[in-house]
Amino acid sequence: MNVVLSIAKTTTGEAIRRRVLMVILLIGLVLLVVAPGMEALSARQSTTVLRSLTLGVIQLTSAVIAIVLTVYLIPNEIERRTIYTILSKPVQRWQFLVGKYLGAVAALALMVAMMTATMLIVFSVVGKLTLGSDMVDLAKVPLMFFVQMSLLAAVAVFFSTFVSPIVNFFLSGGVYLLGSVFSSLFEVLSNNKELPAMVQAGARLVHSIVPNFQMFNVQNSAINAGPVIQNEQLYYLGSFGYALVYVMILLIAGILVFDRREV
Amino acid sequence: MARAHRGKLYAALAVAVVAAAGINGAVYPLWKKNFAPKTADYSGLSPDQLLFAFAGFRELIAGILWVRADSYFSEGNYDAILPIVRLVTLLDPHQIDVYATGMWHIGYNFTDEGSRSDRRYIPTALALGMEGAKNNDYTYEMFYEVGWMWFHKIDDFYENSVSWMEKANTYDDMIPARRNILNNCYQRNGEVDKALDYAYGLLDKAEKNMKNDREFSARQNRDTIEGNLDNLLVRMSQRGYFAKGAPDRNLGIYDTDNPFDVGFSARVTVVSPKVIVVQGTWGVQPVGTRIRFILRDANFPNALPAGMKWNQGTQVELTPPKDQTFLQDQLFVRNQSFNRKIDMSRDLTMYPFVDDKYLIEFYYNPRSAAIHIQDKFGWSGEGMADKNFLNQEIRPAQRVIYTTLSLTRDQILRRGEWETKVPDAQTKNYRGIKAPSTGSDLITVPGLRGPSSAVEPGDIPQAGGMAGTGEGGG
Numbered sequence: 001m002n003v004v005l006s007i008a009k010t011t012t013g014e015a016i017r018r019r020v021l022m023v024i025l026l027i028g029l030v031l032l033v034v035a036p037g038m039e040a041l042s043a044r045q046s047t048t049v050l051r052s053l054t055l056g057v058i059q060l061t062s063a064v065i066a067i068v069l070t071v072y073l074i075p076n077e078i079e080r081r082t083i084y085t086i087l088s089k090p091v092q093r094w095q096f097l098v099g100k101y102l103g104a105v106a107a108l109a110l111m112v113a114m115m116t117a118t119m120l121i122v123f124s125v126v127g128k129l130t131l132g133s134d135m136v137d138l139a140k141v142p143l144m145f146f147v148q149m150s151l152l153a154a155v156a157v158f159f160s161t162f163v164s165p166i167v168n169f170f171l172s173g174g175v176y177l178l179g180s181v182f183s184s185l186f187e188v189l190s191n192n193k194e195l196p197a198m199v200q201a202g203a204r205l206v207h208s209i210v211p212n213f214q215m216f217n218v219q220n221s222a223i224n225a226g227p228v229i230q231n232e233q234l235y236y237l238g239s240f241g242y243a244l245v246y247v248m249i250l251l252i253a254g255i256l257v258f259d260r261r262e263v
Numbered sequence: 264m265a266r267a268h269r270g271k272l273y274a275a276l277a278v279a280v281v282a283a284a285g286i287n288g289a290v291y292p293l294w295k296k297n298f299a300p301k302t303a304d305y306s307g308l309s310p311d312q313l314l315f316a317f318a319g320f321r322e323l324i325a326g327i328l329w330v331r332a333d334s335y336f337s338e339g340n341y342d343a344i345l346p347i348v349r350l351v352t353l354l355d356p357h358q359i360d361v362y363a364t365g366m367w368h369i370g371y372n373f374t375d376e377g378s379r380s381d382r383r384y385i386p387t388a389l390a391l392g393m394e395g396a397k398n399n400d401y402t403y404e405m406f407y408e409v410g411w412m413w414f415h416k417i418d419d420f421y422e423n424s425v426s427w428m429e430k431a432n433t434y435d436d437m438i439p440a441r442r443n444i445l446n447n448c449y450q451r452n453g454e455v456d457k458a459l460d461y462a463y464g465l466l467d468k469a470e471k472n473m474k475n476d477r478e479f480s481a482r483q484n485r486d487t488i489e490g491n492l493d494n495l496l497v498r499m500s501q502r503g504y505f506a507k508g509a510p511d512r513n514l515g516i517y518d519t520d521n522p523f524d525v526g527f528s529a530r531v532t533v534v535s536p537k538v539i540v541v542q543g544t545w546g547v548q549p550v551g552t553r554i555r556f557i558l559r560d561a562n563f564p565n566a567l568p569a570g571m572k573w574n575q576g577t578q579v580e581l582t583p584p585k586d587q588t589f590l591q592d593q594l595f596v597r598n599q600s601f602n603r604k605i606d607m608s609r610d611l612t613m614y615p616f617v618d619d620k621y622l623i624e625f626y627y628n629p630r631s632a633a634i635h636i637q638d639k640f641g642w643s644g645e646g647m648a649d650k651n652f653l654n655q656e657i658r659p660a661q662r663v664i665y666t667t668l669s670l671t672r673d674q675i676l677r678r679g680e681w682e683t684k685v686p687d688a689q690t691k692n693y694r695g696i697k698a699p700s701t702g703s704d705l706i707t708v709p710g711l712r713g714p715s716s717a718v719e720p721g722d723i724p725q726a727g728g729m730a731g732t733g734e735g736g737g
Contacts, residue, residue: 038326048357049326212287218298224357229297238290244284252276256269 003091004099011103015069015109024068025111028061032118036126047128051138054122055219058115059145063176065111066104066149067254070156071168073100074258092256096107101157102253105150112149116142141219147243148216152176154250155211161258178206179213211246215239276602290429325355341372345581353397362395370583375610380416382591383583383613386565386575388412393577403434407441414448417573418631421452426696431611439469451630453643453660455495455504462492463533474663478480498634502641518638519646523547527554527652527664529625530689537616542696543625545596551633552596554625554664556603559589561620561669568657571664586617594625600696619672625652625687627664651692666690 015021035053074097077083086096116139123129129138156172163171178186188205189195216239221229229235332347348365370388375379378628392412396405410427413420428445431437442465449458469485499505503517529543545552555569564587565572569587590613594601607614627638627686629647644662647653654665673679674686 048355052326143481208284212291214299215287215291218294220298224355231293231296235290235293235297238286238293242283242286242290245279245286249276249279249283252272252279256272256276259269 003095004102007086007091007096007099008103008106011073011100012106012110015104015107018069021065021107021111023068024061024064025114028057028115029118031057031061032115032122036122036128048130050123050126051223052217054119055145057140057224058112058119058142058221059148059217061115062112062142062145062149063152064106066108066152067169067172067176068155069107070101070153071160071165071172073104073157074160075165093259097157097161097255097258098119098251101154101247104153104157108153109146112142112146138222141222144216144218144239147240148213149217149239151211151213151243151246151250154247154254158250158254158257161254161261175210176213179210180217181214183207183210183212183214212242215242283643307548317578323350325358325361327359329361341368344368348391349579349581349614352391356394356398359395359399359402359404362391362399363403366392366395366408366412370412372612373424376606377592379590379592381583381613382571382589383587385412385417385573385581386571387583388416389574390577390579393574397577398737403431403437403441406431406434407437407444410448411444413573414444414451417570419570419628421448421630423574424448425452425454439472439481440487440567443488443491446495450495450642453630455499455642458494459492462488462495466492488538498638501638502646519641522646522648522662523639524648524650525627525664526647527625527627527666528690528693529666529668530687530695531623531668531670531694532687533670533674533677533681534604534685535608537614537675538604538606539675540602540604541594542600543594543601543690543693544600545698546599547596548599548634550597552627552637553593554596554601554627556592556594556605557590557622557624557626558605558607558670559622559624560587560618561622562618563589563622569624569628569663574575585612586615588614588618588621590614590617602696616672616675621670621672621675623668623670625664625666628658628661629663630661651690 016075032054035050036051038053074083077086077100083096087093114175119142120129120139123138124131129135152172152175155175156168159168159171164219186203186207190207192200195203268598275714289577328347328351332344332351333345335341335347344365344367348361348368351361352365355361361564366388369384369391371380373384375381389409391411392405392409394732399405406427410424410431413424413427417423425445425448428448432442432445446458446462449455449461465488466485469481469488475480496587501517502519503513506513506517524546526544528547529541532542534540539558541556543554545554557569559566559571563571564584565575590605590607592603593607594603607616629637629644630642632640643660647662647664648662652666654663657663657665668688668690670686670688674681677686
């Protein structure tokens with residue numbers, strides 16, 4: 001376990017020092033700070049627009065960070081040949097892969113936490129947030145974004161075991177879009193009785209295989225006033241469990257692929 | 264890695280896949296119930312907007328689009344607003360302002376040269392409002408807006424305004440002053456006892472509220488409710504409502520006794536292509552009568568007597584059928600007659616005249632009458648009569664005035680044999696009107712020495728006590 005943690009710690013340190021990630025994070029933070037300027041878009045629903053904007057910025061920035069951070073994890077080590085040094089020590093390949101993933105997730109957690117803190121401070125300063133339950137409810141959204149992006153990072157780690165970073169970038173991005181924006185589309189197609197059976201089956205297959213990223217989008221209840229959330233604890237426990245199991249699937253698959261790969 | 268380990272990993276992978284599918288099946292319905300956006304349609308967005316919408320900025324994009332729609336409002340470019348309204352409500356189904364404004368815009372703002380709204384849009388406006396209510400069922404607002412459209416714009420089939428206002432009233436966030444509207448809805452729906460009970464209930468609440476809330480508005484609301492209640496009690500008493508409920512207390516003749524014959528007659532003349540003149544008689548002296556006039560395709564889909572099936576479901580269809588004609592107007596009565604020119608020649612999309620046959624409907628319902636006239640006619644027309652056109656069938660439990668005339672497309676377009684002949688259609692009892700010599704805006708008030716000089720004696724039936732004596736003024 002110490003081996004895994006050592007690799008994770010090193011990976012986190014490397015991630016924090018990467019300029020490209022810092023630039024992406026900085027852009028996200030600047031957007032969060034200037035977001036209150038968009039209030040003019042809707043006089044009555046300014047809070048709605050502000051919350052939509054800030055949470056959207058956090059989600060988008062986190063997604064880009066998660067992909068950029070992880071697509072280079074394995075290829076960089078192979079390209080710089082540092083992997084030989086690591087694997088020549090008593091380090092198993094699975095330990096290397098899991099350590100890399102955990103390190104990336106820790107870096108991601110740090111960056112999402114920074115953006116969340118900035119958002120809460122901005123909201124407090126402009127008077128759109130009251131301390132207490134309102135703050136907790138709002139903070140739950142980035143927490144779920146973090147879980148979502150951890151899953152996305154696992155997808156990118158899995159792909160990084162056998163494709164180049166550029167291909168991985170588009171593959172992971174595509175999977176994210178399929179599992180979030182287009183998930184409802186595939187669900188509708190799979191339930192549409194008027195479509196040919198083949199199309200329905202294909203849509204059902206895609207909907208089942210691709211990770212269900214949209215299940216972690218809980219911003220709707222934080223942006224708009226609405227009915228009381230039902231079975232909230234069950235939902236959060238279940239979605240954490242789903243993310244954990246799916247991350248395990250991707251890491252096991254990644255280990256199996258990486259184990260057979262010649263480096 | 265040893266083969267045995269690989270086998271274990273494959274087994275673990277299989278178990279995990281099954282577990283993930285099971286958890287997804289259990290949790291996804293919870294997510295859909297609690298967190299899923301109610302509607303999201305990205306068609307119609309430009310690529311940059313699409314990118315933002317994909318990235319989770321739906322509410323932001325909706326806000327930007329609504330700002331753009333606002334500029335179109337300023338320019339009077341109403342057609343351009345419609346798709347934006349639809350797009351905004353699809354992107355962000357919680358924009359109550361957009362639902363309410365869009366509904367009003369669709370229902371009221373599409374007008375012809377004569378400022379008559381295009382009634383073919385009303386089902387669309389209602390559909391949008393109902394969708395807004397469904398998507399925002401945590402607040403009273405859209406229920407109130409739909410109820411108001413039934414009450415004010417459609418101004419008929421009041422049971423619908425009652426049901427929507429009743430639903431709005433179940434919400435605690437409803438503004439107190441808006442709760443008073445339900446009282447009027449009950450009255451127009453002929454549920455006077457309910458209106459009375461409701462008014463007393465409102466007064467009780469307002470008085471309790473006033474003790475806790477010393478603001479001026481609380482006192483003002485209480486006084487308004489009391490004033491409305493007083494008026495209702497006086498009207499019920501004058502119209503014999505209490506007496507009829509307890510015959511032993513019947514003190515004599517009430518305002519609604521001896522139904523007054525309104526002496527309705529009408530004539531429609533096509534003076535030039537798509538331009539008609541509607542004239543007729545209505546023997547009610549007090550000013551304030553508006554007779555509903557409809558000219559529509561004889562085969563207009565969803566047509567009902569003196570209207571149409573306004574609630575046509577929840578499908579928001581932004582483009583009304585281009586091949587259907589439905590004109591609705593009000594004929595304002597002055598000096599016991601009406602005389603109105605209606606020009607439909609400038610609005611080709613609103614009045615396409617594709618059908619071969621057209622039906623003209625005249626309709627008067629005391630429930631939507633001015634209060635001072637309703638004092639004589641009663642809530643359900645019990646004080647109103649007409650020996651030719653009294654109808655008790657098209658609106659259950661109501662006495663309304665209703666008749667129809669017919670014209671053909673050739674007549675309306677003045678084509679063929681009608682190019683030189685002036686087409687007209689009239690009721691059998693029509694014997695002409697005498698226009699006031701000093702201008703149509705002059706109201707002739709009859710003196711004690713005889714009937715008004717503005718009206719030909721004999722043209723207007725004088726039965727009952729309403730014309731000339733002011734007896735029906737309430």
